[in-house]
Amino acid sequence: MDETSPTGSPSAGSPPTIGVIGLGRMGAPIARALTAEFAVGGFDIDPTRGGSVPGLRSFGSVGDLAAASDVLVTVLPGLAELQEVMRSALPALRRGGLWADLTSGDPAVTRDLAAQVHERGIDVVSAPMGGSVAEAERAALIFYLGGAESAVERALPVLRPLSRPDGLRRAGSRPEDGQIVKLLANGLWFAHALAAAEALLIGQGWGMQPSDLHRLLRDSAGGSRFLDDHAERLLDGDYLTTFGLDRVVDELDAVAAMGRVAGAPTPVLDASGAAHRAALERYGSELGELLAVRMLEEDAGRTLRRERR
Template identity: 50%
Template sequence: MRCRPGSLWLDLTSNDPRVATEIASVAAAAGIASVGAPMGGGPGDARAGTLRFYTGGAEAAIDRVAPVLALLAREGGIVRTGDRIADGYTTKLLVNHLWFGQAVAVTESMLLAQSLGIAPASFRDALVGSAGESAFTTGSLDRLLAGDYLESFGIDRVVEELDAVIALAEETGTPFELSTLVGRIHRDALERFGAVDGELLAAKLLEEQAGSTLRAD
């Protein structure tokens, strides 16, 4: 299918911002507007109406697609990140990157607490309202403690997103050592378990390395 001049390309994927910029440039030369609106959230958010969209592009173009996004987002919301199509993708990738880092940091802390005799449920409760509380501890830690490694998203896709962010940091000369380590742990998980579904397989890898699993009694 070919887009006609005057039409608009709306991309909801977690695209590489560099690739999206190149595609948008080609589209613009053909008279086609572009909006990047990568989606934040998973199947549960889709059912609950709490999806979030990180939009990037010209204001007029975003206004054109706002009614469509509003229907999809419902209670979630539309976040305008900038007037370049790359801005939405970069923001979404960084948001996800922070969550992946939280998953690793919390898992390591939980494993150390457990090895020192603190029950996982007790440490989880101690995190509530503390400086260590995060989107991961409030939204996903209980699922990890139940043995759920979040099979709604593939570990290979996690690695793709982290690799894209790390590449952007390298290109801009931005210090990114801790995040690079997070990426390596997820790549090790991909190598260990293969390209299967499991957004928290890095946590499972850390459990294996520790010789201990995290479960709430």
């Protein structure tokens, strides 16, 4: 028997039933972590993916999963997939339930979807993720939480098993606030990666070894999260192939649109967006967050690699 209150929310003391939509590179490890503490159902457009999550109850449709879940968690590749899923999920969501969206999307779309969900008596938390597939596997993600305080409090027990100790970061009281922070953070990272690669190529052209220059720049006034945590992988020839270049461009286009709405000039972020669009034209929708850096290397006629001693 389903132990729910008349509103459809779980009875006091009863753990909520979690539904996860999206069981890909990020969604599968998230669902695996949740099955340790909750009853979890799942749906993915590829029905074979549910088999990678022991203990998961697979559903045949978005609507069926949404109707069976106290908390619906969406972990999708991007905005288009989110909008398509919510067209089917929205009519089936339980009144009194909670929708937690972990997708990196668009604040305007999040605001509009949240308004529709709220009209049905359902709480909304936008919690776009920061982190890699490896960090998802280690349950060491960062989440930027946007939503009413009461909704966030409901979401915390679901998100805490997925995050690192300091990973639950309050962005604001509106669902779109989480998306704003995440998109701006990503926009800065992509710009920092390009600027750092340009600096390393300049130094290399003047006879310095990229790894030596990286070590010096990392601890300088020009340091960045990219230089701290990710440039080492570039020097090993890794272009971070867990995120598609087309998704990078989608996010940078969303940042540019945010700037226009805000009336803020964005020449640096626009230049980064143009470079990433040029990389997309060259390589297509390949996996690789640093493919725009690969384009710089090709245009310079050399690669940024650790020297062999």
